[in-house]
Amino acid sequence: MDYINDLSQKWIPSFSVSSHLYSRKREIINELRESCGSIVNVPVSRSALRIEERNQSAEALTKALEKGFELSFNRDCSRCRRSKGACGYNNTLGGFVCYCINESHKHTCEKNGLTKPEKIGIGFVCGFLGATLLAACLLCFYIRRRKKLAAQYTNKGLSATPPTSISRSNHALMPSSISNLPNRSVDYGVQVFSYEELEEATDHFSRELGDGGFSTVYYGILKDGRAVAVKRFFEKSLKRVEQFKNEINILKSLKHPHLVILYGCTTRHSRELLLVYEYIANGTLADNLHGDQAQSRPISWPGRLNIAIQTASALSFLHASGIIHRDVKTTNILLDSNYQVKVADFGLSRLFPPDLSHISTGPQGTPGYVDPEYYQCYRLNEKSDVYSFGVVLSELISSKKAVDITRSREDINLANMAISKIGNDSVHELADLSLGFARDPSVNRMMISVAELAFGCLQQEREARPSMDEVVKVLREIQKEGESDAPGVVEVEVRSGDEAALLNHGVPPVLSPVSEKETSGSNTTTTSSSSRTRKSSF
Template sequence: MEIGDGGFGTVYKGHLRDGRVVAVKRLYNNSCRRVEQFLNEAAILSRLRHPNLVLFYGCTSSRSRELLLVYEFVPNGTVADHLHGHRAAERALTWPLRLSVAIEAAAAFAYLHAVEPPVVHRDVKTNNILLDDNFHVKVADFGLSRLFPLDVTHVSTAPQGTPGYVDPEYHQCYQLTDRSDVYSFGVVLVELISSKPAVDVTRDRSEINLAGMAINKIQQCQLEQLVDLGLGYGSDEATRKAMTMVAELAFRCLQQNGEMRPPIREVLDALRSIQDDGFGKKGDALIAPRSPDTVHAPWDSMSTTPSISLV
């Protein structure tokens, strides 16, 4: 019943006696680091409740022979599977669904950053965003997450995460902040508009890292070379405008300087505004009248966060 294999353990599908279908993460070994990650994930998830976070049912004792974490089973795979993995050929994630996925994932991270004490996920990526049968989001994998003290601006810690998603400022300065998650979420947004993986060694050397590729294409006004044209970017004006706005938002999230990135709450509000403009009074048509004509126009921020000009 193995359904997944990651850096820290194997995930199995199982059933509880009461009939619930569950996912069971079995950590590879009981080294001190594994036990720490096990305790960390159990401690964090046991205090969180949000419709877009995977539901945590329980775990074994840290002194048990096996370290097992038990969650609700989320049946529809990961966002990565559908964008550029083994389910990409199904083309199930239409543009409206991708926008909904972005909103629900942002809502989960906004909740994490708002609880007391706040939680920095530290491993935001499309492989950790699960989908149920109705394509609703369930964010998972809190093994690297950190509780963030309320009275500090950052936590000094060795960088951890997945290549292609790690905040460059965190990597260089060893200072973790909530804007580190925002950077990683910016990569997720680019994946959603491009259907490309965060790292691909088969791309040209300068484009192996998707974040760098996105920054360059946006600055050079070559968004059509980045986006997945099959989503309607080239054939539908309303979709083109909406995808352009998401690209602009991703650009802000991917700023090298963490202070220039918007808080995740502002990212969520911007995404909801894009969706409201697109699905409001004209049925399913995606209409985003506030979108600038090109990605070189500045983002019109709705808060006090500085606008980032894309020129």
């Protein structure tokens, strides 16, 4: 409805020309507009408009204005409200506008791009999917690597050997009763045992004989009655498989009376890696020098010298075969019921090509026995075994451990202690006096000679050390000179089959003299007992 102010300053109502009811008055209204001083447009409701149509009076006009009018949102305003904006009208643009928090927009506060929460949500989802994909890739890589390692376990030089190719050398060392056993499957060229069979033989691995850095050894009895030592590796890794295979390859192809006999092993597909050796009754040399057996049954000096010769001959044989033991120590020297040596544990051994002066490899071995040049320069050759054997000789002379933190700082390492004492002509400070060093001139001379040999083996420079062939030769000469100084006839009480066996083998009694009443000038040893005595010449 339009309100027209005429010249007499009266308000004259007129209706919008947009109304179809008053289109006939369009010309009149236009003429009135031209004569008005001002025009005011006031929206009214349709119901108020109808009242004004029926009664065109000032009172009707007032009521129409008081009744007001209704508004409804158009489509743009609805969108604006949904986007949390305020609807409005822009006079400049002459159209609808949506007022938002930051600025005005034409239709809505929603931007064409993504909102910040949407971006965060999308980023989170993408990150989660990326992490899941990465984890899946790593899992696939891990599984493929495990399969590859498993393939290496079974394929990297670990092919089975036909049943007819059991090593002749290993077979020749076995007792005839073992050779006559029914044929069994073989792997790596040796007899194969099942894990369950060895688990039963060792009473579920409950009879432990000893342990080392990589394995534990258990006592067992097989169904055929054989007493065996079962070596059980701590883990089934590629490194342990290599050591497992190394021992088998060395022992199945070498024949020597002072190398331990390998009876067999578990298959490469077994749940654990197990090696089966002959059982050596008297344990390790370390047990007999430092353990309980050292107190109850000490080994005499002639017996120790014989052990040194047998160990040296075994190492000399290995070197001649192109093999470096790399872990020579008293715990790897076993003694059977006749106190004959059996060198064991070839897990760290290496083949040594004859055309090379050394092998470059990371130092491995046992503290106290490792060649210092090998430790410092990572260069391994057969003289590294010579150094370790020098430590063994020092233990045989002194009955001391290779490493003992209870000793004074400079003497913790027996090798250093031996070098110092022998170099200062103080062998008596190193020697185990209970062996007869002070009371028996023959023992005194032999121990001093062996100490000088140990001194040569323990030299820092490899070139100054003797070879194992030379060591064997010197030890046999020392033994021969000692026997020539010994009495021609010695009366020895024979109490058991072990001592008789020792005498039959020409080996001096292993028991050290325990009575200080003996004199160095005595030519015979007499024992008074109801047991019989026999004479034996040395």
